[in-house]
Amino acid sequence: MQICRTKAEVREAVRGYRRAGEHVGLVPTMGYLHDGHMTLVRTAKAKCDRVVATIFVNPTQFGDSADLDAYPRDEARDFALLEAEGVDAVFCPDVDEMYHPLKQTTVVTERLEHMLMGALRPDHYKGVCTVVTKLFNIVGADEAFFGEKDYQQLLVLRTMARDLDIPVGINGVPTVREVDGLAMSSRNVRLSAEDRQAALILNKALAYGDYEASDGRTAADLESSIRTFIEKEPRAEIETIDVRDAATLEPIEGQITAPAVILLAVRFGDVLLIDQRVADPS
Numbered sequence: 001m002q003i004c005r006t007k008a009e010v011r012e013a014v015r016g017y018r019r020a021g022e023h024v025g026l027v028p029t030m031g032y033l034h035d036g037h038m039t040l041v042r043t044a045k046a047k048c049d050r051v052v053a054t055i056f057v058n059p060t061q062f063g064d065s066a067d068l069d070a071y072p073r074d075e076a077r078d079f080a081l082l083e084a085e086g087v088d089a090v091f092c093p094d095v096d097e098m099y100h101p102l103k104q105t106t107v108v109t110e111r112l113e114h115m116l117m118g119a120l121r122p123d124h125y126k127g128v129c130t131v132v133t134k135l136f137n138i139v140g141a142d143e144a145f146f147g148e149k150d151y152q153q154l155l156v157l158r159t160m161a162r163d164l165d166i167p168v169g170i171n172g173v174p175t176v177r178e179v180d181g182l183a184m185s186s187r188n189v190r191l192s193a194e195d196r197q198a199a200l201i202l203n204k205a206l207a208y209g210d211y212e213a214s215d216g217r218t219a220a221d222l223e224s225s226i227r228t229f230i231e232k233e234p235r236a237e238i239e240t241i242d243v244r245d246a247a248t249l250e251p252i253e254g255q256i257t258a259p260a261v262i263l264l265a266v267r268f269g270d271v272l273l274i275d276q277r278v279a280d281p282s
């Protein structure tokens, strides 16, 4: 596996793949890899001849510098995992390589940017869109792979690629869970043993919400029953619970009649966990 610290190195590697007529897949990550990331890699390998992974903890998508500083990192372990999975190249620039000191251009999806997680983390999606556009431009992949766990991010990036005619296929990959149902996340290592146990309420609440959605409920009513369900867990500090149109993330008027996504953002101690599930009322 080729380790590329600079844009020039990764561009050169991909140029070689393209000369051989190979189809190139991109898996962007912030590192501290787990089986969710490795599933993105395996999905990319199944669809593409070559896979480029990126590891970059992007400062422009963190409003809270404490969250940025606390973000777990282990580059050597990440490289070993990617190599074992047959990744061809990993792009892992530092912040100075990635961003020009006089940068003044950003990418914004106007409507999706400010709703839901965007309201909770102002400028977060601007940071994500800008860095992912840069990764698309630097690597020039045919396909890119993102997790459905970050559901709004996936929709934001699909919308951005569509609106800006970026020639890359955006592939969503279902959420990978621990055996007890907790969605895998790099942030899980920061949970205390008690909070790790308490966080199991999230997947249970999603299963409950999915079941209840098939009963002719309104979104507001469903949000309120899911809230009551999660409130039974005293360690859970609810940030947001939303039931939205799964295709657009717009609010649902009246009864749920089309696929709806249940989006949870819940704090355990100082760790904000997110999880989601699409409920199909039919």
Ligand SMILES: Nc1ncnc2c1ncn2[C@@H]1O[C@H](COP(=O)(O)OP(=O)(O)OP(=O)(O)O)[C@@H](O)[C@H]1O
Pocket (backbone or CB within 6 Å): 028, 029, 030, 031, 035, 036, 037, 039, 040, 145, 146, 147, 148, 149, 150, 173, 174, 175, 176, 177, 183, 184, 185, 186, 187, 188
């Ligand atoms: N459990 C998972 N299943 C499938 N994909 C995942 C999972 N967790 C993360 N991903 C995807 O991996 C990619 C990189 O995510 P990232 O490096 O931020 O990891 P993360 O575990 O989501 O971190 P955190 O939850 O701390 O933000 C994203 O596309 C994300 O949606």
Ligand SMILES: CC(C)(CO)[C@@H](O)C(=O)[O-]
Pocket (backbone or CB within 6 Å): 028, 029, 030, 056, 058, 061, 128, 131, 132, 150, 153
């Ligand atoms: C897509 C991404 C790698 C951009 O920094 C990040 O938001 C993530 O890990 O989901």
Ligand code: BAL
Pocket (backbone or CB within 6 Å): 061, 150, 153
């Ligand atoms: N996985 C989403 C990236 C973030 O939380 O900043």
